[in-house]
Amino acid sequence: MARMTTSREVQLAARPVGAPRDSDFNLVDLTLPQPAAGQIQVRNLYLTVDPYMRGRMNDAKSYAAPFALGETMTGGAVGVVTHSEDASVPVGAHVLHDQGWRTHANIDAKRVKVLPELPGVPLSAYLGVLGMPGLTAYAGLLRTAEFKPGDVVFVSGAAGAVGSAVGQIARLKGAARVIGSAGSADKVRHLIDTLRFDAAFNYKDGPVAEQLKAAAPDGIDVYFDNVGGEHLEAAIGSMRPHGRAAICGMISQYNATEPTPAPRNLVQIIGKQLTLRGFLVGPHYDLFDTFAQEVGGWIASGELKFDETVVEGIDQTPAAFMGLLQGQNTGKMIVKL
Amino acid sequence: MARMTTSREVQLAARPVGAPRDSDFNLVDLTLPQPAAGQIQVRNLYLTVDPYMRGRMNDAKSYAAPFALGETMTGGAVGVVTHSEDASVPVGAHVLHDQGWRTHANIDAKRVKVLPELPGVPLSAYLGVLGMPGLTAYAGLLRTAEFKPGDVVFVSGAAGAVGSAVGQIARLKGAARVIGSAGSADKVRHLIDTLRFDAAFNYKDGPVAEQLKAAAPDGIDVYFDNVGGEHLEAAIGSMRPHGRAAICGMISQYNATEPTPAPRNLVQIIGKQLTLRGFLVGPHYDLFDTFAQEVGGWIASGELKFDETVVEGIDQTPAAFMGLLQGQNTGKMIVKL
DSSP, X not given: OOOOXXXXXXXEOSOOSSSOOGGGEEEEEXXXXXXXXXXXXXXXXXXXXXXXXXXXXXSSOOSSOOOOBTSBOOBOEEEEEEEESSTTSOTTOEEEESBOSBSEEEEEGGGOEEOOOOTTOOGGGGGTXXXXXXXHHHHIIIXXXXXXXXXXXXXXXXXXXXXXXXXXXXXXXXXXXXXEEESSHHHHHHHHHTSXXXXXXXXXXXXXXXXHHHHOTTOEEEEEESSOTXXXXXXXXXXXXXXXXXXXXXXXXXXXXXXXXXXXXXXXXXXXXXXXXXXXXXXXXXXXXXXXXXXXXXXXXXXXXXXXXXXXXXXXXXXXXXXXXXTOOSBEEEEEO | OOOOEEEEEEEEOSOOXXXXXXXXXXXXXXXXXXXXXXXXXXXXXXXXXXXXXHHHTSSSOOSSOXXXXXXXXXXXXXXXXXXXXXXXXXXXXXXXXXXXXXSEEEEEGGGOEEOOOOTTOOGGGGGTTTSHXXXXXXXXXXXXXXXXXXXXXXXXXXXXXXXXXXXHHHHHXXXXXXXXXXXXXXXXXXXXXXXXXXXXXXXXXXXXXXXXXXXXTTOEEEEEESXXXXXXXXXXXXXXXXXXEEEOOOHHXXXXXXXXXXXTTTTHHHXXXXXXXXXXXXXXXXGHHXXXXXXXXXXXXXXXXXXXXXXXXXXXXXXXXXHHHTTOOSBEEEEEO
C-alpha cells in the first residue's frame, strides 16, 4: 500500500508590484508520493519568512533565482521526520531544511541538518538567532563591518531578527555605544529595557539624521544597514573618519517601484574615508561553528535575548510575510504549523 | 640693505556658489620680507591646480581646512631657491612645496622637498604623475580598490592626471581590460592611441550605463571614481560580484548646489557583495618610495606616458582652475610661471 500524504503549500500566483497582496499567493493541496530511497518525509513545525524573499518574488537577476510562478516557494523550515528511507536521519528527528512555505515535504536526507535538542533553546531559534539571521548579524558586524571594541555602532531595523542580534553582539563584544532604530515606541522601549541598547529611537518620530545625531552626538563608527534610504543617508552623515557600513538589507526599498534617490550625501565617503560594503550570508558559513558556540553561550547565560513574533497556520504564511515587510514583528517572524 | 621681493598672489575673494567665477578671485602684489634663519626664498616655476581645491573654497567642515577669504590660497608648487638661510637647501636647488597660487614665497627649509634632476623627467612631473596625483592613482588602485591581475578596470575622468595614471598602472599590473571615460572625442582617441586603454568612450555621447556596457560586456571588477553621479551608478550596474570601487573624487558634484540623487541602484551593493570605499591620499604616503621607483621606471622605459595641459602666468591661475573643473585639460593641469 502506498503511503499518501497531503501537503498544503503556498505558491506564487503573481509577481508583486510594490507591496505584496493576498492575490499574489495561492494555497494549494498537493499529494506527496512515498519518499524514495535516500529521502525522508518531514512534517513542518516552523516556517520562516525573511525580507530577502521579497527580492526573489521579482523576475530579476539577483543573487538567488526568482521564485517561479505557479510553484511552491522555498525557505527555511524546521520539521519532524515522519518517514525515513535513509538510516542517517531517523523518524522523530528534528531537522532544518529549505522546503518551507508548505506543511509537508519529501527531501533528500543529505540536504537536511539534524538539530540538537538544547535546554532553553526552542526549535524555532534555528530559524532565527541560532540560524541564518543570527549568522548574518555575526558575520556582517564582525567581518564585513570589521567591528572593533570601542566602536560606536548604529543598527537600523534593530528590533528585527538580524538587528536585535547585531546590537547585542556589539554590546557583548565591547562596543562603546550601541544605538538602534525601530518603527514603534514599544520596540524602542524593548531595545533599551530588554536588549540593553544604549539608545534607540522611533524613525517615524522625525528625521532620522536628527534623531541619530541626538543619540550619537560624537558620531558613529559602524552602521549595520537593514533599511537603506534615509537611514543610510543619516548614517553616512554621522560617520566618523574610517567609518564602515555593512549593507545587509534595504527593506525600505524592496517594495519600491522607482529607484530611490538616497543617499544624497555619498560624496562624504571621500573626505571621511568611509567603506560601504554589501554582503550576503552565504560566503560566511565557515563562521557557523564559532558563531553557534559563542551566541549559544550567550543565550544559555541569558546575556543575549531573542524574540519571536509567531503567526499560526500555513494559510497565514503570506500574511506573516506581508506583516514582516511592514515591520509588524519584534524579533524573528515565525509561522507555527 | 634689506632684500625686498614682490610676490604676485591669488587670493579667494568670495566663496563660489556653483561654478567658480573670475570675481571669486583677487590678484594682489605683496612684499616679502627677507627670509628668516632656517627659511629659504623660492621663485615658483610651476603651480598645480587640482579638483580637491574646489572643496576647500567652501566654508564646510572637510578633510582639509577651508581657504580663508582675503588670504592667498595654498597648493603644490615647484620652485627654484633664490635665497637660503638654511645650509641644507642651497640656492639654485629645485624644491617641491605647498606655497602655490603665488610667484614667490619664504618657506621653512624643513617643509620643502629637494627634487632630484632625472633625465626625461620635467620638474612639473613632481606635481603630477610622480607627485600627489600619481600616488593617488597608485594607492587608490592597488590598496583601496585591492586591484588584482586579471581584473577588468573602469576609470572615469580617465584623461585627467589621476585617471590617466590609473588606467596605465592597471594595464602594466596585468588588468584583463582597461576602460576609460572622458569628455571629448580627442581625449577618447588619446586614451586608446597613446595611453593604450582597451576601450574608451565620451560620456557626452550617450548614457554612461549603455556606453560602459558596450565597452565591458562581461562587466567590471574595479571602478576608480573621479566623477561620481551617473558614472558611479553605471559602474555599480556593471559590477560583477565582489566588485570594488575606489572613490577618489566626484568632480561632477563639486559645483553642485543641490545634493545629487545618484546612485539610485545602490541596493545592488548587497546582492553583488560590492565594496565602495572613499579614500584620501594623505594616509598612503608610506607607499611613496615604492610608487616613485615603480612609476619612475615605467616613465623611463616609455611604458607609461603622461600629459600636461600648461597655462602660462600667475594671473591665469584662476582660469586654469576653472578650466580644470570643466575638463579642459588632458593630463595634469599645470600653471607655468
